[in-house]
Amino acid sequence: MKLLLRFPSYLHEEPHTAEVILETGAKINIDRANVDAVRGELIIDVPRDKVERVAELFRERGVEVRKLMKLIAWDEGRCVHCGACISVCPTDVFKFNPLWEIYLEEEKCIRCDVCVKACPLRALASVE
């Protein structure tokens, strides 16, 4: 399961993510990281059996934690199956089926928003 972590600036000094990994033994994969001098935002992929404990430990440290159930919204009614999203997505979320229609493997999404900008029909939107 994916978690969105927002680190306030005062947490920058400590290796919180490393501490949570060591404490839980969770094999956490960092899908996306936006970090600058004033804040940090990570999207991490956590094994389902560890996600509650991982979220709890981050919250105890003052990190804002949100579970991301869905990362990308696809309006199938607007989609014309042009394939533009296939060529730009870095994680191969979009595929053609044998009828040359698009389908999504949403669990691969890292919420980069590249496809949202690339879709000529505005059939894609990131989910907050």
Ligand code: SF4
């Ligand atoms: S870019 Fe938009 S219209 Fe084209 S296949 Fe993807 S979702 Fe459909």
Ligand code: SF4
């Ligand atoms: S947001 Fe990024 S990773 Fe997710 S489907 Fe769109 S291009 Fe792919």
